[in-house]
Amino acid sequence: MGNSVVFITGASKGIGLAVATALLAQSHNVASYARTVTPELQALQDQYPQHLLTISGDVTDPAASSAAVTQAYKHFGRLDSLVLNVGIPAMGSTADTPVEEWRSVFEINVFSMIPTLNAALPLLRMVETGRILFTSSHTGVIPFPGLSATSASKAAVNSLARSIAVEEPNIITLAVHPGVVPTPGLATCISTAPPDVASVLRAGLDAPRGATGPTAVNDAAFVGKRFAWLAVNAPKSVSGRFFCHDEDEIVHLTDA
Ligand SMILES: NC(=O)c1ccc[n+]([C@@H]2O[C@H](COP(=O)([O-])OP(=O)(O)OC[C@H]3O[C@@H](n4cnc5c(N)ncnc54)[C@H](OP(=O)(O)O)[C@@H]3O)[C@@H](O)[C@H]2O)c1
Numbered sequence: 001m002g003n004s005v006v007f008i009t010g011a012s013k014g015i016g017l018a019v020a021t022a023l024l025a026q027s028h029n030v031a032s033y034a035r036t037v038t039p040e041l042q043a044l045q046d047q048y049p050q051h052l053l054t055i056s057g058d059v060t061d062p063a064a065s066s067a068a069v070t071q072a073y074k075h076f077g078r079l080d081s082l083v084l085n086v087g088i089p090a091m092g093s094t095a096d097t098p099v100e101e102w103r104s105v106f107e108i109n110v111f112s113m114i115p116t117l118n119a120a121l122p123l124l125r126m127v128e129t130g131r132i133l134f135t136s137s138h139t140g141v142i143p144f145p146g147l148s149a150t151s152a153s154k155a156a157v158n159s160l161a162r163s164i165a166v167e168e169p170n171i172i173t174l175a176v177h178p179g180v181v182p183t184p185g186l187a188t189c190i191s192t193a194p195p196d197v198a199s200v201l202r203a204g205l206d207a208p209r210g211a212t213g214p215t216a217v218n219d220a221a222f223v224g225k226r227f228a229w230l231a232v233n234a235p236k237s238v239s240g241r242f243f244c245h246d247e248d249e250i251v252h253l254t255d256a
Contacts (some may be wrong), residue, residue: 004232005028007031007069007120009059009113010086012038014133014183019083019231021193026050028232033057033065033116034086035095059086060107062115069119079123079245081231084113085135087154089159089189091197094148100150113160121164124171134161136175136242138214146197158242165240172234176227177244180204186225212246229254 008022010016011032017040020030024044031053032041045052053075057064080158090097090105117132124130139147140154161175180186182205190201207217226245230238235253243250 003027003029004080005029005031005072005078006081006083006231007033007072007079007116008083008085009065009116010135011034011083012036012041012187015178015181015220015222015223015227016083016085017041017044018220019085019227020044020224021221022228023231024051026227026228027051029053029076031055031068031075033059033068033072047196059112060117065112065115066070066119069116069123073123078127079120079130080127081131081133081193082116082120082124083133083135083227083231084157085139085252086112087135087157087185088150089147089185090191091146091189091193092149095144097149102152105149105153106156109150110156110160112155117164121168121171121217125168128170130170130171131231131234132161132164132173133227133234134158134173134175135227136161136177138176138177138244140175142214146194161242162240165251172236172239174230174234174238174240176225176230177242178212178218179213179229179245180215180225182217183218183220187221214244216246218246226250226254 008016011020011036023030027050033055035058055068087109133155136157137154139151140158158175161173165173191196
């Protein structure tokens with residue numbers, strides 16, 4: 001239990017909402033940054049009015065993202081952790097994906113993080129141990145047919161985590177794959193996938209919960225608890241690294 005201040009991008013639904021929920025349940029403070037206030041996020045706001053600050057904005061707006069970090073810092077008086085969670089999938093093989101789509105994936109999955117990092121890094125240096133958790137994907141290290149732009153963007157995210165870990169020795173920085181998590185984002189991914197890929201994804205979702213490995217399906221609440229723990233407790237030994245949330249090293253830490 002604690003009172004860390006965590007800024008989360010994309011906490012209005014899906015994995016980000018689950019991370020916010022887990023942190024708030026443990027008395028941490030959360031600044032949520034997303035374009036919309038969903039009914040689920042509003043319910044959290046009503047439940048934790050003192051501990052949740054909801055800021056509406058688009059991660060592709062650099063000034064708004066930077067201002068959101070400053071607003072969170074002024075509101076809570078400190079910043080301990082950043083969870084850079086917004087990411088979109090783009091279904092399409094390299095041969096079929098025009099450069100404009102590659103640019104829009106990289107804009108959201110990679111470049112949008114920079115203004116937030118620019119604003120947050122000086123604040124994270126001010127606390128004894130700042131932390132940054134990137135929501136990554138195993139597609140950044142394992143190829144998946146029809147996801148080349150997304151995969152390349154997540155590889156860039158993993159690289160960014162590695163670079164910050166050496167640039168900022170007092171800020172623990174890591175990238176984590178959440179596994180396959182039924183979320184609005186995954187539903188969009190399936191609905192826009194070519195039929196053969198969509199049927200593989202749908203079949204995977206029917207698999208029983210509780211399996212492990214990068215393609216294992218787990219509910220957002222389960223994954224959100226692990227992410228929440230890492231966002232406020234990740235030790236120095238994991239800084240700069242990429243993990244799947246259910247790798248032994250992570251499970252050993254978070255479930256201890
Ligand atoms: N679900 C999976 O199986 C899975 C697997 C591997 C990796 N991931 C990664 O996990 C992360 C979260 O995925 P998810 O499945 O939870 O996605 P999701 O259900 O689509 O939720 C995405 C969140 O990001 C916000 N968002 C999207 N675009 C935004 C923008 N331009 N500005 C501000 N906020 C924006 C959305 O809120 P608003 O719409 O309100 O703005 C929402 O809160 C992503 O990085 C994804 O790549 C997910």
